[in-house]
Amino acid sequence: MKRIFVVISNVLVCCFFTWVFTIISATVVSRYYPFVAVRGNASGIQYKKVAEKLTKLANETNSLIAIQHYEAGSNGDSVVSYNRFGKGKLPRGLVEKADSKQARGVESNYFIFRGKLTVERLKEELNQLGLTHLSVVKPFLLGSLAAIFGSGFQLLSLFIFLLCFAALSVISQIRALRTAGIRLISGEHRWKIFTDPIKEDFLSCLLGIFPALLGAVLATFVFSFPFAALYLMVVGIFVYNLLLLGISFNFCALFAIGIKKVHLMQVIKGQIPVRGIISLILIGQLVAVIIVSLGINRAFIYSKAWQQQEKGRQAWAQESRLVQLTRSRDGLNIKRSEKIDPKEWRWFQFVKEAVAKHDALLSKHNLVQQVFKQPTERHSDWQDYSPQGNVLFVTPNYLQKQGIKLDSAIREKINNLQQGEFALLLPESLKAEQKKYTVLYEKDVSIIASRQGEEQQKMKAIVSYLPVNQMRFVYNTTPIAYQQYLKDPIIVVLTPQSTGEQSYEFWSNALQNDLLLNGVKETQELLQKYQISHWASELTPARLVYRRIVEKLQIEIWTTIAGAVLGIVTSILLFNTMNLLYFEEFRRDIFIKQVSGFTFWELHHSYLLAQLLVFFLGLLASLFLTQSIWLSFIVFLLFTGNSVVLLQLQMKKESKMSVMILKGA
Template structure:
């Protein structure tokens, strides 16, 4: 069984690594080659200045350097290309762009050293002298890449489950061979060679599993056209995993070899083993199992709730397949409040002004991220499928939209309001309250006039905002077009809807509209977004134009995958725990069979007979419960897992007790 586990786990690990590198196909170079990410630059720095210095630097250091370009294709997806300097060849799968075609490119991008003697810190200094600032250095290694893969999420849980299962199988295997080990000791075989025998068997299994996993990786690399560099990292990952298995095997071999010195040779031959020490090891394994299963079940339930919450918007999104969201590149934004930053903000404001006035985009600014931050990112309150939200403060159940939102969602308003919507003057906005808030009109009118005035102000000015109040039918769920990756709510019940336009909020509201473009604006279709961007001459400011529907579906599928993998990890953890229970109970009855039999004849009940044994297990389960709560698992989930393990312990002990009772009766009858 252990050999089968080694083989299957290696194949699964190989498939997992290949899957990771298919996701990283566009950006894998960032995980292999030293690079510098530049996030800001001086207005005086030109692309030509940078290329001339890089060309000279490449010759001086005999290196191969490249500038990465990230541009949206005609389909809206992101395409990466590289302008190179020095002698060399780009890694497989990377597209080269000539220097002539790159003259209008941004200098705020990634700079790679693909080959040569150039030090990454020297490259940073040279770029800094040219006026590039806010730089982040990356010096990748196979170790850092593997750590980035396994440092969080279902990957870490899966690795822990595999290690726990293998450790349990190794422990059970060592126990089963103790009697034969005693016989070999009598025959003169060395103690070390006896207990290393299972390690040698494990090593053979690891060699076979590793070999087959590498073969599978090579085949998949050819079929999926993965970069050759990925083979080395996948090989290092598989080797690291198998070394962990080998270390676990060596640990138990050494433990038994040392521990067995304290036991008389004849006891080993009779099958009597150092039970207390072994049971202590199993209890440690059970502690790990409780923690891992609790984390797995807790995460699985959270992802299930997130999936249910997110799935509620599937039908609504399926009717909005043409909507496009933008990803802004580094050149499209600048930190600070200098003249360059203000110029960029003004350009984005002008783009939004044109988009809204020509009815080519909609704004749906919700407060769900604020709600998530208030509750805490890990809070279960964020994953409710309920659309109700009773907080009607400015950061609560409020939608800030443009007029086209009402049209797309078929939200009826009075004729007078409908006429006013498309002719909002500077300083005006429409405040649409749900009918049940009619009695508090004055309060909300005052609150939101103050909030909008503050929200739309900047260092360049302040525009007093005035509301025109109207009412909407209550008990209505409103679709919010949520595309944010950390909040899954798609509908809100009876939100306060605020209708604005860039024209009505005034030119000083540039910061509000810039934030909106990044997170809350959807363009009617790809051609509209491309036309508006070209009209402003900011093609370099946009890295991707993605379908909002595809963004939604991708996130939905990711949540579903995490949900099932976490659940599978929890199930495997429970199965491993059952194996440990069986082994521990067998050892327990082997050691204390006589004492148990005497207590049973004396009339003691089940719980009285096994009190100390059960208390030891309960103590471990309670420790696992406390550790799980400390790791921010919901206390209810941790308590249910505690009950699950306690129930499994009692059930398996009861079953084993029944077997022992039948055996005792046969002995008494002379059977």
Template sequence: MKIKRFFIYFSTLIIMGFMVWTLINSPDQLSFATYPFIYVKNADLNALDKQAVNDSLDEFSRENNLVIVKRIVQPTKEGQRFVYQKFGAGDLLRGFPEAPKNIQGISSVFGQYLVIQGELEEQRLANQFYNFGYQVEIFEKESVISIVVAFLAGSSLSVLLILVFTFTALTLVLRIKDLRFAGIRLISGETIWSIIFRSLRSDFVDMIGALLSCILLGWGILVMQGISQDRILLLLFAGQSLYIVLLVFISIILSGIYFFNLKSMNLISIIKGKLPLHRLVGIILFCQFLAMIVIGWGTSRIPLLIYTYQEQQSATKKWDPHEDLVNISFNVGKEINSMEAFDEEAKLWYPFVRDEIEHQNALLVNHNLLNYIFSDVDPQGNRLTDYVPLGNTLFVTPNYLNEQNISVDDILDTQLEDLKQGQFVLLMPEKLKEHSDEYQKLYESHMEMYGLDSGEEDAEILFDFSAVVGYVPNNQLRFIYNHTSISSKQFLLDPIIVIVTPASLGNTFSSRLFWMEMISDYFYLSDFDQTVSKLKEMDLYSSVSTVSNSRQMYYEQYSKLRMELLTLIASTVIGVATSVLLFNSMNLLYFEEFRRDIFIKRLSGLRFLALHQNYLITQLTVILLGFCLTVFITKSLWTSIAACLFFVINGLLILYRQMKSENKLAISVLKGK
């Protein structure tokens, strides 16, 4: 019982740790998700201006005793931060920081609105904005349970499954031990119900104790971190309670099986040791099957995650000097639904991009990783290693060479300082020199798209492109400044480097769209304060959602990857330990049920394999089924073979050890003791 009590407390503590970590990292987002809200996404031609909307909404809130807030994303050096503009006479709730007046002044009408005090149907709030001349979408609040279930993703799901398997195995082992004494208790006058209730009561007491202890501990940690919103604490309570309810459900189900086993056997059979274990054997076989799949899946992912982690880690020294680089994200409330509208927006941003590059305040590093998220081959049949514009190619601005200490000859260096319209520099590794003419034609043909005057199929090319060719040494890893989650790759080996500027691409329709598309993920600005000041100066700040530190975003991805790797390793280790326990449980059941038969067969001269033939066939069948499904899921044959061999060797060793132990009790078994 002590080991089971320890496991209940320990597993509940693990779940608490996962939840507290998630709540600390995103408290305001989770609290926001528990409210319904409306999303103002577009305006009609006759829509009220921002000041009129704010005044009308504030008056509406006061008349109906409401507090309505607008969610605003405030760019900060720490990354994304949500603040709120209040409408009405009440106060903002804890966890809803008020937006500074200057932020309120430059934010647009578009965005998310919710009622945090008072009673109001979302449709009535939406109708107000319809009357103001805006298009609105209504979103229902997320239930607490759905938010908690969202925690169970990725590696945390495997941990939960492993914990459930372990609890099931431990409960079965204890039920087996209870069966040995069930006959004696029945003779002494206890009823079957009282025997079952005894074990359930013990489980419930331990579970309630674990639940209360972990909730108090988790609440204390959250308060120490400055997180005390009621809805956040409710999420913690719901998550812990959901896990405990799951354990209670398993305990009740197993007790039900235990009850039917006792009910189906007469008292004399139980006293003689003929225990009704067939249903329990089936459950443990199923747990073995599931445990093998989980372990096989986890084991197959560990090498991949280690490689990904090492690849991400390899760039830390490259990122560290760039502590001031920032990226811009666009306002989530701004909807652009046509190429013409996109070009109008791009025309507003093009002068900003041009000025920042001309003054050496911005850096372009555009790679093609996005094309290879789901496959090694893109829809055009290209691979990331192919020397084509959509393959092993970097599009950069001239200052990339200085940032990465890439040397070129003096003539080329002079040309880089003043690229004319239609010119671009094509830097190839020395190994491609023999076929340089072919690559020059290929890339010049590709660059012609940036000379188009519109997005129509018959658009005219306004000017031709010509490449200035240069060469760099072979076997060079080029840093690509990847801070996104699309890939862990941080370097490309010997890419072709295409060097462009806004002046060289011209102020064309296609060029403007190119620079507009680059801004969020591939366009790095040199300083937060300077960038924000420039955005305000050019009246672009209201279109910005965040101005995020690039290095910080990289380290956030790095940290998430490290946590995922550690979680996966921990869950796999727990899974391995669970599998040993499961096989021990299976062997215990096997010898409990067939102890006499095993001893008689041994006296008749049967050896180990013949003696346990049926049992071994059963175990091997489970392992082979698990192996086949693991190969299908993981697509990793060698990892699945390793997992299969582990289970086979582990099972044989445990069986051999158990048999030696049983041999010592053989005489007692023969006498029926």
């Protein structure tokens, strides 16, 4: 049983690594090779100068250096490529940039793939060139593995695997206990008795490692993973098996040391000190209670999020042309100054034309901010109508796309907003407070339309009203807030033309998450027109972003449910293990009391109370972690019921062996 578990768990670990690296294949190189991250270019140095310096440095140190680039491909997907400096080829799986002369961005990651060059010296050389905001990254192998396994379903699964193996190890040691007395009399050393299961575990790990390594190699070739991914998979598989052997050795030591404290005659009679092991298993049960509670709670959370996302499926199905743009690092401005940043200014001109001539759509909401403030609340229907509350900032084409009916005169004004104007569409329920909200939003939009440190541009509201009890689609593509609709929000309509050139920071920031462009090909042509194609790392259909979020939620639901089921199965295994130990320690006493007419509760009340105490502690921990009373209580009842039922089943087995127990007493 244990050997089968070890082999299957190794294969599952390999499958998990494969799944993870298919998701992070583009960034796995940064988890293995050292690099310098560059986020600023204060001197404005050009790529050509940086390339000359890196070529000279690579030749001096006999090293291979590469600059990483993220760019949007012909179909809009993100393409990762590298400019190579020095002798040698790039590591397997990495793509060299076809035309290095087009690589203008210098704010990127600078990798050292081989050679004598250190990241400290590379950082110093880049700093001398005028590059700023430099960070040295030296990946630590175990740290990279911890980052992969350190959260979510993967951490839950790892705990469950280790708990399950611990239970199986205890069972194998119990089997050794049953013959320990005879083997000690025959002259066998106590350490040899309890190290035999370790030898079996070592062979099991070897059997499990072989298919796991084979799977890792096949996955590397099938999915074209870089060498770094294969290396991490191999090390991860070996670390997992070392953890298993460590657990096996710990239980071997516990049993071997424990049996030393018992007189030989007691061992022969079956009186084995296993109370300490039972205590450890009780702690394991506590962990199992918490794991199951967290798993079920996460499954409920993800299922609710999935239901909210599903409400927008039909609306998203009609939006096949909308595109979300992701900017590369060299297309971002991380410094703030009083002068207009050239990058932000070019992005503003790009957005201005995209909105005016190419039907780009703004849909800016506050759902993400509200999630951070009140993570357990639902925000589809909330009554905070401040600029940080139930409000939607949009461009005029949003009204047309969503079929929002307005007076023809108002619609004409909205479609031709002049500089200094914006439309304020209030729900009719706020009609009595029209003056209050007009003043509030004129002030807020004036701040949006102005640069910090300069005199504010006064914005004037064109006020109109919308019917109440209306759900407004928000085009949400963020993975943090899952809602797709707001009920009766205030709608603020503006354009880059109406807010003026001083609002370039607002529109440049909106481009990253809130502005959806129209068509991949049209967007690429517009990027080329403003010579900023190299600043765009990806052009993704917004509908595809939405689908990915929904699919990820579905995966999270099933994996958390699977984790909870595995936790329950592991807890049953722990119950059986603990019952075996319990009867191994108290078999004679239990049988004598049973013959004397003691009831089930009288026989086992101390044992059951110990378990109930552990389950109660698990209940308190679950309440604290999940904030769900009913879920924690159901898990508490589930474990309590399991405990009683499995103990009764074990009691029946022991009763059938009563004659054998008397003869061996």
